Amino acid sequence: MSEYPQASGAVDAVSPDELADRLRAGDPVSVLDVRNRADSEAWPLSGETVTTYHVPYYRFVEANVNGTVDSLGKEVREALDEPIVVICGRGEASAYVAELLEETGVDAANLDGGMRGWARVYHAVEVDVDSDATVVQYQRPSSGCLAYLVVSGAEALVIDPLRAFTDRYVADAREEGAELVAAVDTHVHADHVSGVRELARETDAEVLLPRGARERGLAFDARLVEAGDAVAVGGAELDAVALPGHTTEMLGFELADLLFAGDTVFLESVARPDLEAGDEGAPDAARRLHDTLSTLDDDRRIAPAHFSDAARPDESGAYVARMSDLRERLRALSLSREEFVEYVLDDMPPRPANYEEIITVNLGLDRVDDDESFELELGPNNCAATRAVDAD
Structure with missing residues (x-):
């Protein structure tokens, strides 16, 4: 059983291969990384046209409990151009975060499979x-x-x-x-x-x-x-x-x-x-x-x-x-x-x-x-x- 709250499944997903195609084409990509800072810094999803902003997953959990998701969504919108791709290790925490952001009006999609999915792109x-x-x-x-x-x-x-x-x-x-x-x-x-x-x-x-x-x-x-x-x-x-x-x-x-x-x-x-x-x-x-x-x-x-x-x-x-x-x-x-x-x-x-x-x-x-x-x-x-x- 997942340790993360379950997303409804309605949030858009970006496949790792689709993301790789966008990067090879030179398209700008905005990435919200919700892993812990150590993992985010050690192994970023990087590229010449990638802009990354880091907000750890736990902040979204706290914001959902406290009713402050709109404020956090505004922070993300100010830091990144939309649409935004949300990433984590396996694609579970990021799916939950992408859904919360969508509810605040942010154009967000989840990287399917997370960084482990990204590691399978060839x-x-x-x-x-x-x-x-x-x-x-x-x-x-x-x-x-x-x-x-x-x-x-x-x-x-x-x-x-x-x-x-x-x-x-x-x-x-x-x-x-x-x-x-x-x-x-x-x-x-x-x-x-x-x-x-x-x-x-x-x-x-x-x-x-x-x-x-x-x-x-x-x-x-x-x-x-x-x-x-x-x-x-x-x-x-x-x-x-x-x-x-x-x-x-x-x-x-x-x-x-x-x-x-x-x-x-x-x-x-x-x-x-x-x-x-x-x-x-x-x-x-x-x-x-x-x-x-x-x-x-x-x-x-x-x-x-x-x-x-x-x-x-x-x-x-x-x-x-x-x-x-x-x-x-x-x-x-x-x-x-x-x-x-x-x-x-x-x-x-x-x-x-x-x-x-x-x-x-x-x-x-x-x-x-x-x-x-x-x-x-x-x-x-x-x-x-x-x-x-x-x-x-």
Whole structure:
């Protein structure tokens, strides 16, 4: 039974996919967040065109008891342009608040499923590539995670898949007339539960991981890949390249001029170096990351594993950029080695929620079911170094 007073069901609802479409279109969106302040600040529903106002749910309960809902509705109307989307964790408290606001004359709708519903939004965009292969970029706006489907002939592989969306990769490959033959992780992820093993169980896909994952404690069977290896899919080949820094084992995969770069460099930032190395080892990891970034050719097009609200997609809607453009855009890429270390480590965000447990799960040292997996990774993208977002 819900802990929240039940809304009548008459209030309008906005689906997470509908909200995502509005944000991609650049429409202004007014958000009333009724979660507690800590949750609201730690994991906002954010976007370039989003304006958010926070009023905790308990204030609406008190106002309803005291007969002061009209006053609270006036406060919200003065803070936000209408219509207003009300959000909470699961869509229950927000439904109740949206109904109270509607009764005061505020044009309000509830985000169906709340932030957990928002976490299930997964958008796909085709990426231009100088190859006969088809490349699809998957975008999860709630956490900024990016994954990729590469299709060539009757075969497909997926790079950095999320466990929450394994069925989607299989279905999309089949829509392209292909079957998944491989599921690849660029590194041991710390922000989401990998889908490589689930895909292997659901299909005949082979699991591919960097060889260095074994040194980190990998506890399940996989094909171990190292720099210089080629991964075949249909008539295409992806060449593995070493990209140490964010983690010691990080590999990128080259397809024509496109580099699937994992958590190395993003369109608005560079990777944080402390999730494997810890605070003590972060400076040396940052030096390795600087050295890695220095070797990337200007003509290389970067297909990263994350994006944030500060990132701007290309004309197709994909988060891909040429390395030369990133060098012009990101201050971090113009710094000397030691300047880079200081800059990156100076103001990093909190580490991803549950990152140590997620790493343990992704190494196969622990098991979680689908519901536990989904709960573990709820939250924002914290795999980037915050200060590096400050572009020139």
